[in-house]
Amino acid sequence: MAAYSGRGLHGHIVETIGGRILDGTYAPGQTVHPDELERELDVSKTVVREALRVLASKGLVDSRPKRGTFVRPRSEWSLLDASLLRWQRRGAPDRRFLADLAEVRAIIEPAGARLAATRRTEADLAAMREALAVLAEPGADASAVIEADLRFHRALLAAAHNELMGRLEVVVEAGLRERDRIVHSGERWPDAVPAHRAVLDAVAAGDPAGAAAAVESLLEQASTDLAHAAGGEAGPHARNSGARNSGDSAAG
Incomplete structure (x- = not known):
């Protein structure tokens, strides 16, 4: 489920066509003409054919005799594919998509926190502490906070030591990146360090119920912050990105 790793021209063409499908430029059922793409993008038939093959493997397009290449229905797309999740974040936020991601996160992350509280290693805790230290760093910019x-x-998911759950990080990352992009777009953003610290403390203490509850509280705050940001407000407990007196910074 990793993002498409193609580089150079071929990778660019995959991203271009895939992005057009995700943003609706090419609608489901619409025919995609390879010869037109060759001329428009100034690439060879081989490059376009290989790009369409990659997109077909992600469920975006199909080819049939007499009908040619066409965009498949959204219900047949591999929506959990990392590339599709990334392409879908482009442009204006899709509120339905954000809501779906939030619901899936609410299922995955509390369960992951429960497991993490009983399975975490010192290395897992160290990784969480290092990330929290950056979140709490005075003057950290939006980019550093988001990462x-x-x-x-x-x-946190890695600390659950469940291989399949770990693969679901693509969903968590997609939801987080889009949420953080909106919330951190202004000069002020909400302070979420205490909520993250509560998760870490519960995991470190080996408290499964407490860890799950802390994650649920964090996700609740993230949803509230997103609603405020989308409405053009700073939201509760806002911090100024240039001067955070307490040393706390925001995240989701």
Whole structure:
């Protein structure tokens, strides 16, 4: 479920066509003409054919005799594919998509925290502490905060030591990146360090119920912060990105 790792021209063409499908430029059922793509993108037939093959493997397109290549229904897309999750974050936020991601996170992360509280190692705790330290760093910019937030949640899932759950980090990351992009778009953002610290403390204490409850509280705060940000408000407990007196910074 990893994102498509193609580099150079071929990777660019995959991203271009895939992005057009995800943003609705090419609608489900619409025919995609390879020869037109060759001329428009100024690439060879081989490059376009290989790009469409990659997109077909993700459920986005199909080819049939007499009908040609066409966009498949959204219900047949591999929506958990990392590339699709990334492409879907482009442009204006899709509120339904954000809501779906939030619901899935609410299922995955509390369960992961329960397991983490009983299975975490010192290395797992160290990874979470390192991420939290960046979140709490005075003057940390939005980019650093977002990346540290992602590291914290990845470390939490990794601490569950469940291989299949670990693969679901692509869903968590997609939800986090889009949420953080919106919430951290202004000069002020909400302070979520205490909520993250509560999760870490419960996991470190070996308290499964407490860890799950702390994650649920964190996710609740994240949803509230997103609603405030989408409405153009700073939200409760807002911090100024340039001067955080307490040393706390925000995340989701």
